[in-house]
Amino acid sequence: MPTVSVGRDRLFEALGRTYTEEEFDNLCFEFGIELDDVTTEKAIIRKEKHIDGEVADNEEVIYKIDIPANRYDLLCLEGIVQSLRIFIGLDPIPVYRVSEPIRKESMLKMHVKPETAKIRPYIVCAVLRDITFDEARYNSFIDLQDRLHQNICRRRTLVAIGTHDLDTIEGPFTYEALSPTDINFVPLKQEKSFRANELMKFYESDLKLKKFLHIIAESPVFPVIYDRKRTVLSLPPIINGAHSAITLKTKNVFIECTATDLTKAKIVLNTMVTMFSVYCDKKFEAEPVEVIYPDETSHIYPDLSSYNMEVSLSYITRVLGVSLEANKVAGLLNKMQLHAESHALPNGDHTFNVSVPPTRSDVLHSCDVAEDVAIAYGFNEIPRRNLPSLKPLPLNQFSDLIRAEIAMSGYTEVLTFILCSYKENFAMLNRKDDKSTAVEIGNPRSSDFEAVRTTLMPGLLKIVGQNKDHPKPIKIFEVGDIAVRDESKDVGATNRRQLAALYCGATSGFELIHGLLDRIMEVTGTPFVDPKKDTTGYYIKSSFEPEFLSGRQASIIYKGKHIGTFGIVHPEVLCNFDIPDPCSFLEICIEHFL
Numbered sequence: 001m002p003t004v005s006v007g008r009d010r011l012f013e014a015l016g017r018t019y020t021e022e023e024f025d026n027l028c029f030e031f032g033i034e035l036d037d038v039t040t041e042k043a044i045i046r047k048e049k050h051i052d053g054e055v056a057d058n059e060e061v062i063y064k065i066d067i068p069a070n071r072y073d074l075l076c077l078e079g080i081v082q083s084l085r086i087f088i089g090l091d092p093i094p095v096y097r098v099s100e101p102i103r104k105e106s107m108l109k110m111h112v113k114p115e116t117a118k119i120r121p122y123i124v125c126a127v128l129r130d131i132t133f134d135e136a137r138y139n140s141f142i143d144l145q146d147r148l149h150q151n152i153c154r155r156r157t158l159v160a161i162g163t164h165d166l167d168t169i170e171g172p173f174t175y176e177a178l179s180p181t182d183i184n185f186v187p188l189k190q191e192k193s194f195r196a197n198e199l200m201k202f203y204e205s206d207l208k209l210k211k212f213l214h215i216i217a218e219s220p221v222f223p224v225i226y227d228r229k230r231t232v233l234s235l236p237p238i239i240n241g242a243h244s245a246i247t248l249k250t251k252n253v254f255i256e257c258t259a260t261d262l263t264k265a266k267i268v269l270n271t272m273v274t275m276f277s278v279y280c281d282k283k284f285e286a287e288p289v290e291v292i293y294p295d296e297t298s299h300i301y302p303d304l305s306s307y308n309m310e311v312s313l314s315y316i317t318r319v320l321g322v323s324l325e326a327n328k329v330a331g332l333l334n335k336m337q338l339h340a341e342s343h344a345l346p347n348g349d350h351t352f353n354v355s356v357p358p359t360r361s362d363v364l365h366s367c368d369v370a371e372d373v374a375i376a377y378g379f380n381e382i383p384r385r386n387l388p389s390l391k392p393l394p395l396n397q398f399s400d401l402i403r404a405e406i407a408m409s410g411y412t413e414v415l416t417f418i419l420c421s422y423k424e425n426f427a428m429l430n431r432k433d434d435k436s437t438a439v440e441i442g443n444p445r446s447s448d449f450e451a452v453r454t455t456l457m458p459g460l461l462k463i464v465g466q467n468k469d470h471p472k473p474i475k476i477f478e479v480g481d482i483a484v485r486d487e488s489k490d491v492g493a494t495n496r497r498q499l500a501a502l503y504c505g506a507t508s509g510f511e512l513i514h515g516l517l518d519r520i521m522e523v524t525g526t527p528f529v530d531p532k533k534d535t536t537g538y539y540i541k542s543s544f545e546p547e548f549l550s551g552r553q554a555s556i557i558y559k560g561k562h563i564g565t566f567g568i569v570h571p572e573v574l575c576n577f578d579i580p581d582p583c584s585f586l587e588i589c590i591e592h593f594l
Contacts, residue, residue, distance in 0.1 A: 416459025564588030
């Protein structure tokens with residue numbers, strides 16, 4: 001969940017009253033958000049620098065509020081205040097408008113060049129006229145852009161936001177894609193002019209911007225936005241131009257969002273416009289911009305119209321498990337910024353025509369409407385009930401029983417990552433990759449998470465290696481999933497539920513791991529059988545796995561199928577995981593017992 005930091009005093013001033021910490025915490029809970037922490041800006045800095053110190057009386061109190069990841073309208077103080085004031089009945093639901101131009105020819109235009117399709121094909125724009133900034137509003141405006149970039153924009157890969165002082169530039173504007181050597185401008189907070197290719201090298205050492213360079217670095221063309229005089233507004237998604245930078249004195253803000261995902265670009269633009277149009281002379285109003293594409297099709301943004309959904313009362317009450325009157329439900333939806341009108345149906349039911357405003361991009365389905373009713377009604381007011389139709393899956397139920405039995409045998413359960421490095425999954429286990437077993441991660445963020453594990457062994461060995469100074473013996477186990485490629489599945493892979501146990505001590509503990517296997521088979525009602533006479537139980541036979549010592553390992557055969565292996569871990573494998581003591585390991589696929 002994203003966390004938004006807001007000043008307590010400014011928040012309470014906007015809400016129209018002062019709350020105690022407990023009162024505000026309760027209000028947040030009722031609305032479906034959470035007061036995560038109460039701190040000060042200086043305390044945050046001291047914590048980052050590991051400096052001890054008392055909180056001074058004159059330090060501004062900061063509230064850190066956790067919000068749902070899909071509520072982009074709550075990523076700034078303005079959105080939180082507006083939603084809470086509507087929720088507690090202080091304000092009506094605002095009506096957002098797009099201003100009508102005096103004549104169509106006077107509307108600002110953005111011309112899109114064909115080359116942009118090679119790198120970042122979409123752009124949406126809007127203007128906030130006669131806006132009034134102060135320092136707090138300006139900082140909130142910038143912070144909202146940063147939070148959107150980190151959230152829905154996926155670190156600018158899907159959408160990049162540019163904001164400009166409209167009084168310093170002239171339309172019509174053009175959105176182009178040019179060779180890096182053909183783009184030359186002074187970037188934000190700089191005084192020197194750079195070519196785009198020079199700029200990429202310049203920002204390689206910038207802690208904030210270097211993480212965005214890869215988005216366009218390998219492209220033969222870079223996206224760029226010009227005004228009528230060929231002044232560069234921005235080089236998305238990297239940096240804006242210094243010429244059009246907004247300040248506290250800016251009165252007219254031009255907002256542009258370039259994107260690879262048009263739907264998300266519209267949501268981002270609407271969020272910026274709806275949150276800060278409250279500071280315009282004409283509240284909740286934005287000026288449109290016409291975007292003209294190479295094929296002469298044009299679109300006018302922003303689209304601040306509401307869209308309607310039909311939701312039945314019976315569906316809402318069935319989801320909540322509470323019988324509610326139609327008027328009550330309509331009132332609850334209004335508290336959540338969803339205007340609802342009820343209509344009686346011939347069958348006695350009611351249906352709601354729900355008007356979803358541009359701020360609520362998270363409302364996509366009837367279940368979202370039902371969720372808002374539940375929030376406004378109060379989760380604590382909904383009676384608890386057991387749903388008889390909900391039963392645990394047999395595999396999960398069996399896994400829990402197995403966990404309990406192994407824990408009672410003196411082993412401690414651990415939980416390790418399902419992703420691992422290729423090296424850990426193969427080379428460090430003395431295994432060779434056949435390129436047909438492991439599921440690879442397409443674009444891993446780290447070398448530690450390159451593949452889905454095909455065995456639980458690396459995770460358990462890593463735990464022992466990181467706790468080798470722990471008193472011996474170490475007895476641990478894990479019940480978890482692995483994944484292997486399977487062309488018979490529509491996704492090309494399948495999960496398998498595995499059980500693994502590891503013993504580490506002064507001796508190998510091979511007999512103890514063997515005893516654990518016998519105990520598992522005993523509690524599952526599986527007898528040890530002679531393979532020549534009976535195939536209904538299990539037996540063991542020699543195996544030749546490279547991660548185990550030769551002659552000190554065995555395969556486990558259950559009803560004629562190989563389900564696992566156990567043995568003494570090979571010294572080279574132990575060395576790879578920095579383990580100085582001998583270990584024995586057991587791993588079986590428990591799905592075969594069902």
